[in-house]
Amino acid sequence: MKSQCLESNIWKFFIFNLTQRRHYVAILSIFFLTLPDTTAKQIGIYSLAGYLASFILEIPSGYLSDRIGHKKILVLSKILLLFSILSFIYATSLIYFIIGSVLFASSAAFESGTTSAFMHNTFIELKREKEYVKIMSKISANASLVAAFLILILPFTTKISIVFPLKINFVLDVIGLFVALSFVSPKEKITAQNEEPLPLKNLFKKLYGTGFYLMSVFLGIITGFVLAVSPYNGVYLQSLGFPVIFIGVLVSFSRVFMFFFGHFSHVIEKKIGAKDLIFYEIFFFTTLCLLISLYNNPYLVGLMIVILIGYYHARKMLMTGYFLDNFCVNDKLKATMLSINAQIESVFQAIAMLFLMFLMNYSYKIGYFFAGVMLFISLSLIYIRLRKKLK
Structure with missing residues (x-):
């Protein structure tokens, strides 16, 4: 029963991976320039803010993930992503985009490395570690195909509203959060030389x-x-x-x-x-x-x-x-x-x-x-x- 629950992490990862992708990125800068008193140069400001947040949090987020648990960090990553997209949806000025970019970059930093480590431990407990690259590559590939469809379709929804593609992504992020909450944490197998984290x-x-x-x-x-x-x-x-x-x-x-x-x-x-x-x-x-x-x-x-x-x-x-x-x-x-x-x-x-x-x-x-x-x-x-x- 435990192995069946753990096996579910594999198909859940497909949904999680798909909801991590930002299908609205091409529209984001266009939406920003529709706001009052905004310029193309300011795109670099909120982009830089996001990059700095990612740079500062990258290693600490990975270490925190290993210490408190991968699943908890994946859930936190999704929560940050939800607040990020809400910041963009309700944006009225540059400051909202800076906050949104920082939250998005923070989410990416927490997710980076954690997903791979979590799934690698899953495959080890299932005694299928040799299949890790094969299965994970296929899951990512299938998510890419769905993403290709969404990238083509979402720009047409801007006829309804410029932020409509972001709202669709918000719904996907809510689904992704529930998936993260439903992940089954694999047991940690500790070897003699790896008893405690360095x-x-x-x-x-x-x-x-x-x-x-x-x-x-x-x-x-x-x-x-x-x-x-x-x-x-x-x-x-x-x-x-x-x-x-x-x-x-x-x-x-x-x-x-x-x-x-x-x-x-x-x-x-x-x-x-x-x-x-x-x-x-x-x-x-x-x-x-x-x-x-x-x-x-x-x-x-x-x-x-x-x-x-x-x-x-x-x-x-x-x-x-x-x-x-x-x-x-x-x-x-x-x-x-x-x-x-x-x-x-x-x-x-x-x-x-x-x-x-x-x-x-x-x-x-x-x-x-x-x-x-x-x-x-x-x-x-x-x-x-x-x-x-x-x-």
Whole structure:
């Protein structure tokens, strides 16, 4: 009976994962600019406020999750998300958007790492840990397909009201909260060497020499540049002559790509493995960024952007599984370890955004070209040291 209840976490995670996605993001900035006395520059203000909140809370939230329980933090994450979207729905000025962004970023920080740790423990107790990457990738892929549909449909509901898409997302978040409350917490299995959670500073030391930091920096550089170019994808395509009305369709296609790749990521894990995959990723991400900068055909460039974004997000479960299998130095600090990785990635995202902000202002093509060159140089240098550490 207990195992059946625990098994329910798997299908519940699909609903939880779907309700975590922000299908209204493309509409949010448009809604903000309809408010009185608002400017495009202020979008950067509330975005920065959210980023700072996420940066400050990332590691502490993971550590708190490991100490008080993953389920409690997932419930807290959902509550913060509900208050976040309410702040946006009832917004009348910039301050509401700042509050909403801070709450949203805080929710994301608490959820980051915690979900993976919670589900990994679930699979361990079910004695199905070897299926973790396969099943979790498929669940995430299926959620991406539903998200693609919602991204296409929600903009049309703005004819009813500009905030109507947000209200739909609010309903989804309420459902997500009930799902989080219904999760069944797996029992903690404690090994002799992992009886008590390490103090945070000791965890940092114990991870040193395992390859964790090199791997985090490697993936952080990829994350940094891929996410840093993302805000410019739409305007770059528009400058090449891509129809504005089809930008949303392009975003949906990236989710469809995530769906197909997610269903085959376990095959890549089995045939190639994360260790060899990151070697190929040096050339994959570099080549795509360079080609995006060199071609002028908006539809070809759009296809490459779909592949870039879709693949990046689709292989995240595979990488998370690798971290849990190879860098978990303490069974009680899984969420903390994943949060440290996420923090390192966010640092490189900030660095990449800073560089590209100036280059993109001068030329989009130069920005993408620079991203490709920097990816190749930095990833190649790190991989030389990293390959000796990986199992």
